[in-house]
Amino acid sequence: VSDDRPSRGKRPLSGEPVVDRALGLLAAFDPAHRDLTLSELSRRAGAPLSTTRRLAERLLAWGALERGTDGNYVVGLRLWEVAALAPRSQGLREIAMPVMEDLYDATRHHVLLAVLDGDEALLVERRSGRGAVPVAYRVGGRLPLDQTGVGLLLLAHADTALQERVLASSDDRRALRRTLAEVRRTGIAVINRRKPAPVVSVAAPLRAQDDHIVAALSIVVPAGGANPRTLEPAVRSAARTVSRGLGAPTAMTPAP
Amino acid sequence: VSDDRPSRGKRPLSGEPVVDRALGLLAAFDPAHRDLTLSELSRRAGAPLSTTRRLAERLLAWGALERGTDGNYVVGLRLWEVAALAPRSQGLREIAMPVMEDLYDATRHHVLLAVLDGDEALLVERRSGRGAVPVAYRVGGRLPLDQTGVGLLLLAHADTALQERVLASSDDRRALRRTLAEVRRTGIAVINRRKPAPVVSVAAPLRAQDDHIVAALSIVVPAGGANPRTLEPAVRSAARTVSRGLGAPTAMTPAP
Numbered sequence: 001v002s003d004d005r006p007s008r009g010k011r012p013l014s015g016e017p018v019v020d021r022a023l024g025l026l027a028a029f030d031p032a033h034r035d036l037t038l039s040e041l042s043r044r045a046g047a048p049l050s051t052t053r054r055l056a057e058r059l060l061a062w063g064a065l066e067r068g069t070d071g072n073y074v075v076g077l078r079l080w081e082v083a084a085l086a087p088r089s090q091g092l093r094e095i096a097m098p099v100m101e102d103l104y105d106a107t108r109h110h111v112l113l114a115v116l117d118g119d120e121a122l123l124v125e126r127r128s129g130r131g132a133v134p135v136a137y138r139v140g141g142r143l144p145l146d147q148t149g150v151g152l153l154l155l156a157h158a159d160t161a162l163q164e165r166v167l168a169s170s171d172d173r174r175a176l177r178r179t180l181a182e183v184r185r186t187g188i189a190v191i192n193r194r195k196p197a198p199v200v201s202v203a204a205p206l207r208a209q210d211d212h213i214v215a216a217l218s219i220v221v222p223a224g225g226a227n228p229r230t231l232e233p234a235v236r237s238a239a240r241t242v243s244r245g246l247g248a249p250t251a252m253t254p255a256p
Numbered sequence: 257v258s259d260d261r262p263s264r265g266k267r268p269l270s271g272e273p274v275v276d277r278a279l280g281l282l283a284a285f286d287p288a289h290r291d292l293t294l295s296e297l298s299r300r301a302g303a304p305l306s307t308t309r310r311l312a313e314r315l316l317a318w319g320a321l322e323r324g325t326d327g328n329y330v331v332g333l334r335l336w337e338v339a340a341l342a343p344r345s346q347g348l349r350e351i352a353m354p355v356m357e358d359l360y361d362a363t364r365h366h367v368l369l370a371v372l373d374g375d376e377a378l379l380v381e382r383r384s385g386r387g388a389v390p391v392a393y394r395v396g397g398r399l400p401l402d403q404t405g406v407g408l409l410l411l412a413h414a415d416t417a418l419q420e421r422v423l424a425s426s427d428d429r430r431a432l433r434r435t436l437a438e439v440r441r442t443g444i445a446v447i448n449r450r451k452p453a454p455v456v457s458v459a460a461p462l463r464a465q466d467d468h469i470v471a472a473l474s475i476v477v478p479a480g481g482a483n484p485r486t487l488e489p490a491v492r493s494a495a496r497t498v499s500r501g502l503g504a505p506t507a508m509t510p511a512p
Contacts, residue, residue, distance in 0.1 A: 018274050018275060019274060019275060019278045019311060019314040019315070020314055020317075020318070022275045022278065023314070023315075023318045023320065026338050027318075027338065029338055029341050030341070031341065034341050034343065034347070035343075055275060058275040058276055058279070059275070059279075061276075062276070062279045062283075064279065066342075066344070068343065069465070069466065074341075074342065074343050074344075075338060075339060075341045075342040075343070076342060076344075077342055077344045077345055077371065077373055077378060078373075079335070079338065079339045079342060080339040080340075080342040080344075080345040080346065080396070081345075081373075081378060081396055082282050082283065082285060082331060082335065082339075083331060083335045083336040083338075083339035083340075083396075084336075084339075084395060084396025085285050085286070085287065085290050085330075085331045085396065086322075086330065086331040086332060086333055086335060086336040087290065087291075087324065087330050087331070088322070088330075088332075088333045088336075089333055089336040089337075090336065090395065090396060091290070093395075094394075094395070098386055101385075101386070102386070115333065117333055117334075117337075122333060122337060129357075130354055130357070130358070138350075139340060139346065139349075139350070140336070140337055140339075140340025140341065140346060209325070210325065
């Protein structure tokens with residue numbers, strides 16, 4: 001696909017590279033850049049201004065982008081409508097939500113639902129109380145695998161290459177390796193964090209048809225409150241209920 | 257853009273039409289078609305199989321599509337991650353959610369958040385109790401403007417052309433016109449529906465910076481339960497709180 005790059009001269013982009021460029025415009029948006037002028041869009045996407053303008057027109061016409069009241073580009077409602085059909089986010093959320101509500105009613109702080117994506121966890125849903133302990137989690141945002149309950153749970157069951165990458169960048173490789181083994185042994189992840197507020201998180205796996213772990217469910221409560229051991233059964237049981245909804249064979253039989 | 261259509265012969269698509277084609281692949285997915293084979297994708301998008309395969313490759317590489325365990329195409333997590341930045345869906349949801357929770361706690365059935373999109377309302381969020389009255393609403397799904405509380409609210413404040421289109425296809429044009437006038441006069445929409453279960457819905461407007469109505473918030477409860485008039489103050493007040501969060505000038509001053 002490299003023969004259509006601008007470095008080759010003035011020949012206009014054609015074929016698939018133009019699709020990559022259009023997707024590059026979408027990728028220019030992130031939580032700190034939700035609202036972009038044309039030139040910001042062009043710069044962040046690394047595309048010439050004229051190309052950016054032409055492609056943005058197509059994305060606007062379809063509804064993948066919209067223009068805000070100030071004329072800036074924002075991500076469009078139509079994109080969200082299609083994205084709401086993604087099985088690994090909204091689809092999972094639909095099945096998990098009633099159980100997340102029950103778990104929330106029992107704790108009144110945070111209930112998180114996250115999936116593995118690349119070298120991070122992506123937060124698919126968060127159910128939080130108004131008076132809940134402050135956390136920096138945003139739906140659609142990314143969480144570090146080695147510093148969150150859901151992250152540790154997903155990491156412990158991820159492929160070895162990913163585990164080694166995360167271990168390699170860890171301050172205390174030996175402790176993390178031990179933690180991951182413990183998560184695999186017990187089936188849940190428990191983490192204590194100091195910042196932004198002292199919290200305890202307890203995470204359990206969500207399994208689907210082939211018993212493969214597809215997501216992690218956790219509760220996050222203030223440290224020094226409930227003993228995390230008392231929260232384990234609630235999280236395990238909720239995760240099991242969702243896994244049954246996802247068709248996991250081991251969730252179909254009575255618990256051992 | 258029509259000079260690159262297949263009817264012109266074998267010349268490959270180039271430039272913007274290929275972007276439209278790629279977006280067309282995304283539009284092939286809907287609630288009844290969340291999982292497509294390559295040939296279904298090709299047929300639903302109206303694109304030749306070879307074009308579909310090439311474009312799907314680009315969308316897979318970026319993460320706009322993924323392949324499920326059965327090899328079928330599904331909407332990808334990466335698309336959802338970008339779409340979670342859309343101000344009119346997830347952005348609005350982030351501001352409205354705490355208030356929706358409070359409203360839910362007071363009613364324990366359904367709390368809906370919807371925006372106008374084309375000739376329908378798009379459901380951005382739904383907070384529902386486990387024992388709530390059955391409804392057919394799905395987050396990311398579409399609701400008819402003339403048959404739902406949020407729809408009537410949005411329609412009553414929509415532009416005249418849209419109102420006339422909906423009125424033209426209404427069974428009882430005169431009654432609908434009267435209802436819309438009543439919604440504008442009172443500032444809220446109240447609707448009684450028989451199907452799929454008898455429900456009452458009460459909706460109020462969410463306003464943003466320029467006092468423009470950007471969304472509607474409603475509660476849906478079983479008919480014959482609470483008197484809808486007793487629910488009005490709760491919905492009005494919740495909508496006002498969210499509007500203040502959205503920067504609406506009229507929500508900044510004490511209520512009249």
